[in-house]
Amino acid sequence: MVTLAVPGTYPTLRDALEVAPDGAVVALAPGTYPERIELDGRRLTVRAAGDPGSAIVDATGLDGPALAVSSGEIAVEGLALVSGDYPAVTVSGGRLRLRKCELSAGWGAGVQASDGAVVDAGEVRVIRGQHGFVFSDAGGTVEASEVRNVSQDGVIVQFGSPILRNITVAGCGDRGIYVYQSARPGIERCDISGTGKAGIVVAQNSTPRIVETRVHQTVGSGIVIERGCHGVVVERCVVEQTADPPVRVDPSAQATVTLSESDGLPKAGVVAAATAQDAAEVERLLTELDSMIGLAGVKAEVRALIDEIQVNEWRRSAGLSVGMVSHHLIFTGAPGTGKTTVARIYGQLLKALGVLPNGRFREVSRRDLVGQYIGHTAEKTTSVFEDAMGGVLFIDEAYTLARAGGAAADFGQEAIDTLVKLMEDHRDQVAVIVAGYTKEMSDFLDANSGLASRFAKTMEFENYGPDELVRIADRIARNDDYVFAAGLSAALHQHFSLLERDRNFGNAREARKLLEGMRKAQSGRLRAMGRMPSRDDLRTLMLDDLRAVVR
Known part of the structure; x- marks a missing residue:
């Protein structure tokens, strides 16, 4: 054991950590250490020699977090970790075990975990900061811990599947727990209260399991499940003293929700899933499609897509598995053959079926997507895509985006590459339809190896006789x-x-x-x-x- 028990044992905490061999225990005597702990690839235990909180590592005013772990296996017990304009703790690609620690950050999270890191936290208190725990492509377990009075979200999970068990999140400026970007956390027996917005928000294809959790006294709804999320489970939870509705499920999302009273008894009248469909509007739109002159093949293919969506909803309601379905389409053919009109009707059909929330139609061309310098195109394309979320993004003459002659200065390729990623990340939130001449559209699909696979079907619009x-x-x-x-x-x-x-x-x-x-x-x-x-x-x-x- 390497001990900093009395002043002068080692000149600094850094000196003690440098001489400690892997596997050692570094004990900190009570007092304040105006330093930072940086451990890269080490295997150590750092603990307070006295009561929990008696040893304080204070990095206020220093350039970085109080504790920074990169790879390795580190255990920290009983310390108070304080930072200024950084997270109190960061861990990247390693394993960190926190026990009976108190964390305080001026700006940043109590714990920021990323790049495959695993965090095992027990009896940890975050008493100040921007966020409590942030998991970004990271996992682990947070148990019997607290997050109080942070300025924004209490816990954030982006990708990854950590377990949050028996934690209290109270007094957050924004959301209590925010789950997004395909994250799959387990939220078990937690208590969420006093949030400035919703208690728990699930977004962007995430599928958490929220069990026996109490959400109360929130400014926003207790639990919000946003569009594009499928397979979310909310089981035996108590949601009370929140804004209406207590549980809000977007029409395009799918969730199983069972609530209980605060005494544990089941609560009546809870909708198990949300998939709002307007059968009368679907039939009206199909009649409008049929009234278009010609286009027999296109009409048949649109009807086949609508039939598939309807049957998938019936299967989902029956508890049967449903495969992922892309709503992106390719329209080929000469100008003036009804491509834009069919695209508008298709968007309204997806809205009526509960697949898209608004069915809004946004038509763009190359000039709306391509910028003038490196990085500008990705920014413009992303902005246009985000503006079309919830509806249809129709890209006319899409083949003009394909790089002509391999010219490096043509940023159309950057627009295509950006679209490919966005279409995959948000396939449940927007329908992208690309249109143009038949031969040129074939060349367009060759511009990115993943482009063709993003589209569900190609529809050929023939010339009118x-x-x-x-x-x-x-x-x-x-x-x-x-x-x-x-x-x-x-x-x-x-x-x-x-x-x-x-x-x-x-x-x-x-x-x-x-x-x-x-x-x-x-x-x-x-x-x-x-x-x-x-x-x-x-x-x-x-x-x-x-x-x-x-x-």
Whole structure:
């Protein structure tokens, strides 16, 4: 044992730690040590020689945390660890055992664990700081401990699956426990109270198990499960004296929730899962899809996707397994074939089915995603993606993002790489639809090895035939209070039959452009009549109007 029992045993705490061999126990005599403990790859025990809290390691004003562990295996017992503008304790990639310690941080966490670290904390009190415990891709167990009066979140779990057992979290400025980014912690027999926001928040594909935990006296809801989280279990918990609703589950999330009264008796009227669907709206939208002219293959594929989503919800309700389903799609084909319209309807269908919370439609192109310098593109793409969360992000002419000729200065590739990651991380929170010419879209998918696998299906939008273009023209005209004179439909059919279906062919856009020209021709014709035109004159498009346009 290496002991700092009386002043002068070692000049500094650092000196004692340096001479201590692996496996040694370093005992600190009561007093304050204005130093930092930095241990890299060591195997040591550091403990207070007197009562818990009698030895204080005070790093206030120093450049770093009071205790920094990197790899190795460290045990710390009975110390008070104080930091200034840093976490009190950081552990990266190692194992740390904390027993009967008191932690205080001016700014930062009581304990910040990362990079696969394992923390075993028992009877640990965090009395001041920005956060209590932060697990970032780390695990371990926190048991019989307390987090009180921190300025923001009490406990944060990002990735990782630590166990939080019999801990008290009270008086936090924000959330009591925040679980996000696919984290899977166990939260057992904890007490959460006095939070400035919600008691426990689960977000971003996380699947915690919250058992026999009491959440009370919170400014926000007691427990919040946000969109995209599936398989969350809230079992035999007490939630009282919180904002309404006490437990809020997003319509696109899936959770099993059972609550109890404070005396342990089951509480009646708790919804077990939240998946809100509007069957009438689904049918209305499918009818709107069917009313579109042509697109028989596309309509059938959209219906197949909707059927699959519906059956998956039935399976989930029956307690059966449901595989992960991507809602991202590829639309290929020439312009003017209805891709944007179908994308809008698809987003509204996902909303009506409870898959997306709002179904909002955001259409963008290359200029909205690509920046002017390194790093700017990722920032722009992420901002656009986040703005589309909850709905549909429609990227028209997406193939223009693919790097042309391997030019290193083209930041379109950076946009593609950023999209690939975001689409995977948030596949339950947004539907990305990319659209463009068939051949070019094939080249686009080759731009990133993981891009094609992010999409559930490719839908081919074929060119409209002459019959369909005449029907489209007639529908556009009627919507604008125009009618065709006798013989005009046949003439339009002949005109559309003669048009070359090359790359510049605009499909429905050709019909709309032609009608705009015919309306202008009609205006000139009516002005030349020398009298006030009748109502029928004003409504009717004639053969002469078509001839004037195509002459």
